[in-house]
Amino acid sequence: MTTDFFDIDSALSEEERAVRESVRQFVDDRVLPIIGQHYIDGHFPLDLVPVMAELGVFGANLPEEYGCAGLNNVAYGLIMQELERGDSGVRSFASVQGALAMYPIFAFGSEEQKRRYLPAMARGEVIGCFGLTEPDYGSNPSGMITMAREQKDGSWVLNGAKMWITNGSTAHIAVVWAKTNGDASDKSIRGFIVPRGTRGFTSKDQKGKLSLRASDTSELVFQDVHLPADAILPGSGGLKSPLMCLTQARYGISWGAIGAAMACYEEALDYAKNRVMFDRPIAGYQIQQQRLAEMLTEIVKAQLVSLHLGRLKDAGTMTPQQVSLAKRNNVHIATDIAREARRLLGANGILAEYASMRHMANLESVYTYEGTHDVHSLILGQAVTGLNAFK
């Protein structure tokens, strides 16, 4: 069961392949058998968190001195690929924990904050979430109204609300982005670590989702939440800070989408070879072969995009616009592949015991979050034309 039509394995190191195999085994053994039911029930499988932590997937590309695996970015990407081969909700948990909660503490936190939180987060003992998006500010995060006001003694009072927050109800800490001291420009944005249980901080599950159901998605509300002076991430400043985190997450998502696409393609291929209609397997019919050829081609292209992007990231030359291209392309082709796989599976394709429709539904969220497909189109448009078409 391997999609390596272009021998991309030969471009990976032995360690990168070993990392991929380990996570793949974990997903095969522990995620795939239970994730369909968790999707139906609408719960994230929290009992997998210690196993994922033991494996080392949280903040895997952060340094060993903070208890992390210290892997390169291609290996990190392969982890996301394999997790999403299982389910986008499982990969979202790891993306949020690693790229959106641990990374900001690593990039903008004090040494004391890093030592206090990062090893515990790598062990899965402290779960984090990322509070940027608001009910009225999704694609336009610079419009946020959540506000933190500094007090005379250096402490802060936080007011506002965040929405669509993955891990919001399960997180022990929320990394919250707020404007400060009444300044409505995005230059005043700072990051704050807000522990669960702080008076005035509540979270509420968002119900009724038809996508990313095996994931915890919540609203966060801050009403006069008092934070000590050391809650602020001292290195944070401006919209750039949360956007840097998003770049990390989007990089991983470009790989994750490949995993979802591979899962759907392999399921479709296997089904087509076994399902007999009119005396031969449906894999022998031209329309299904065309479908499979399309899927395979787009997967190979997406793999090469992300692999090269990972090498650029490791060389320190990757730009956010390059990540936009990868996220936009890979998620888009994955949504198409999931839908076509669902169709190839026929009536069986609507059942939860087949993965394609679950991936299809999940990928709609992945298409929309971390910068919608359209937003990334404009990022690329601006990058090549120099003209801002956002407003």
Next chain:
Amino acid sequence: MNIAVCIKRVPDMESRFRIAGSGVGIDEAGLKFDISDFDAYAVEVALQLNEKAGAGEVTVICLGPDVVQEIIRKALSMGAAKGVHLKADAVPADSLAIAKALAAELKDGGYDLLLFGKHSLDAMTGGAGTMVAQLLGLPCLTAASRLEITDGKAVARRELEGAAESLTFALPAVVTIDEGIARPRYPSLKGIMAAKKKPLETRPAQLGDARVTVDKMALPAERPAGRIIGTGPDAVPELVRLLQTEAKVL
């Protein structure tokens, strides 16, 4: 404890195998390889025994061409401390020849416990481990389904057909590992990084003459296609009829 585990590199048994052009082997193109299942259980048993005892070191030994180093490193990334690659162009079909080469390596290692998988999933001879014990004059327990060691004394269990034995013995000893004793851990990502820095020595395997040769490998006859005879309990009478008249097993 100082534990040695002998492992073998075998192809993924989920694969569809093809016979090689030579007719005496399988076509390895496109196959994925890993540690043979029972051997991986043995590695896990070794790691768990030392974790329980709070001390000790696991050395993995593998015989074969250079490509086997990948699975030695996998065992290192699971937590083994050292690897030894006994280099040979191919693994012979003669398990006594393999055992002699392994025994030569293991003899002076000062090991308290030598573990093997019950049999390798490719050759399925199940000889090497027990033969090594005989060659080294060590007590041997074949196919342990349970193993506990305290202060150099071991208690183990073996499954027979329809019965089970409890056994005791003292170390040093050789044990081959059966199903049901442990499931191998996934190499952790930190373990994969750490494996790169662990020692992996290569030396030539001291293989003598092999007296077993493979004349031929062939795929077994395909079962004739069966059929679904019906749905639900209503299909039962027809099944019984077929079992009586066609299959003649009832």
Next chain:
Amino acid sequence: MPNILAIAETRGGELRKVALEAVTAARALADATGGGEVRALVFGPAGIGARAEALAQHGADKVLVCEHAAYDKADAESMAATVVAHAAGSAVVLFSASAQGRDLSPRVAAGLDAPLLADCLTVSGAKGGVTVTHPTYTGKVIATLTATAPTVVVSMRPSAVMPAVNARPLAAEPVAPASDPAASRVKVTEVVVGGGGKLDLGEAPVVISGGRGLKEAANFKLVEDLAAAFGNAAVGATRAVTDDGWRPHSDQIGQTGRLVSPDLYIAVGISGAIQHLAGMRTSRTIVAINKDAEAPIFKVADYGIVGDALEIVPVLTAAVKAARAAH
């Protein structure tokens, strides 16, 4: 005219079926290679000599009876030493590849500096050697191997040989263990026989296995009832349900579990993972009951019923009872 030494396994003072398989195989091999002598070596507690007759019935020209109080349990060290001591002059030392045979045969091979051909389906004499067929790669590839040496140790896969009567006049001879069982370094402290006098999976003509499709451990009762209806059936399980603790690991049929080849194998609520098929693919007739018509098990089954096992099995149990009562 090669002479052959066959090892006849006993348990609880009785010959096991595999003992007759070993002697039958030895006799057939001897007859095919010029009619050499077949000696059978049997270990057991006091009174085991009475079993020698059955071995002569199946073709043993001579039966070496090694009787010792300690042999109410197996003792690999002294038994292997005894085989080695009596192997002189034998071109082939032949075991069954039972659990005991797989324990003893490598010890004997190393002790004799003889090559081992294990777990064989067929055995024949080649010039100066022995040729066998043997399942490899979990049974997906059949290897033909030849060993060339003055003595070769062979073990036959259980049930690959049908015991056949080929009577000789009984010539029994007592032999002593070549080493003292009391001095063996691995001691069997207890032998626990499987409860309820149940048939062993490897010997039962019918095997009925259950998998995840049974939904919960308690539903294995339905499989046990079906086995009882057949009267000569053993109950097996998949790795999934043994890992979950529904059934003991020793019941697991598959790549790393038991390999069975009964006349009839019924797979209940089993999807047919490749590692499971490796354990039962050679069964003569395979029946599958599964609610998913696309489940891989239906590819290997001779007869399949699509539907809920929990509904179908009780109906099948009643039908089997009725069919057997009618005869």
